[in-house]
Amino acid sequence: MTSSRAHLRWGILATGGIAHAFTSDLRTAGLSVQAVGSRRKEAADAFAASFEIPSAYGSYEQLVSDPDVDIVYVATPHTLHAEDAMLALEHGKHVLIEKPLTANAREAAAVREAAASRGLLAMEAMWTRYLPHMRRIHELLDAGALGEVRTVFADHTQSLPTDPAHRINALKLGGGALLDLGIYPVSFVCDILGAPTSVLAQARLGETGADTEVATIFTHAGGAVSTTLSSSRAAGPNTAHIVGTDARIDIDRVWYCPTTFRLSAPDGTVIEEFSSRVDGRGMQYQALAAEEIIAAGDRDSAILPIDESVAIMATLDKIRRQIGVRYGADGPDGS
Incomplete structure (x- = not known):
């Protein structure tokens, strides 16, 4: 991968363990984390305080509506990935979706089409591939x-x-x-x-x-x-x-x-x-890849194309x- 990247402002959707691990690695890599959203405002506030994140929201709708967020990391349980990714895409945000991409192939294909129709990146966070x-x-x-x-x-x-x-x-x-x-x-x-x-x-x-x-x-x-x-x-x-x-x-x-x-x-x-x-857990490599893809004007990952995620x-x-x-x-x- 090259060193050219888009310097995106990340939004973190959900505040569970995987969101903590990912955000910690974003900070390790010096990437910009702008906002976090949770279904509970107190959870968002605590998460934001832990990582010195400027904005904390008590709903996912507020998070994806933030004009200062460029890309959203979807960290909810598997069966909510499609719904939450769609919400972000509908608000013009690129998405990095925690693996598995969705609960089934039908949902995965719908996310793929929604991203393509809007000219946005939808990428599965299978971080191992980027190590x-x-x-x-x-x-x-x-x-x-x-x-x-x-x-x-x-x-x-x-x-x-x-x-x-x-x-x-x-x-x-x-x-x-x-x-x-x-x-x-x-x-x-x-x-x-x-x-x-x-x-x-x-x-x-x-x-x-x-x-x-x-x-x-x-x-x-x-x-x-x-x-x-x-x-x-x-x-x-x-x-x-x-x-x-x-x-x-x-x-x-x-x-x-x-x-x-x-x-x-x-x-x-x-x-x-x-x-x-590797510094940290190593989840930053997929985030760096997403930024490089967007900086290059592309909307798909060569390492894990969205078509392959749907096929998986x-x-x-x-x-x-x-x-x-x-x-x-x-x-x-x-x-």
Whole structure:
């Protein structure tokens, strides 16, 4: 990425944990945070005080109506992403929408069309894609360092609260391991191999009907295969691997955060080792990318185009239909 960016004024929509992490990284990178909005004015005030944000609003409508806000980071639960992104777009704001883009592909396509019709950027905040180690991995892939990539596998597994009211277990909030955790490895294998040509999934459902474990097997164009595993009840290795005919890449724990990886020959000889040096969590890279895209006069991310985000949501829809998980926003066919 170049150093040219738009120097946008950010608005933060919602004040939960992910909004705190993102805003902290914006501050680390020296980006401008102009306003925050919450459904509760006291929550917005507290958030604004924590990050020295000039304006705090007790409604999302007030936030997106602020003429001093250029771009809105949508940090609400999954099932509200489409509604809140649409609100910002309707008020002429670019949007960076926390992953997953929406609750299903139908909503994702509607956000895409709304942004395109207004000449605005709508971008999924899959921050992992923008991290330095992932950019180096793509350089190696583009250079043919792995030969033919035959398989990719990754897990995102954590031990999260079992409380039925917690958002990870609440279907009305898009709860379940898949959309919260599994989207990371699903997006990763799509990034490396392209959209799957076939999808097989198995899952375990929890007490609320939300998925607690999901395993997938995908095939991709050219015959490559991939596997992913997500769990909200048990923490696994959280590593990822790309295996080619000439070499493999092993990404260490925690692979979807700034970390190390090794490029190794088939006999195990290490050809290259890469270590990320990142200030903060690393969420600022996606924000910097958004500013660069807008400064260049573009309205889509080359690293994660909106069409690809919609296609990933369609894959997640297929998985949910196979495992029997439905949300209130889903249509009659489960999408």
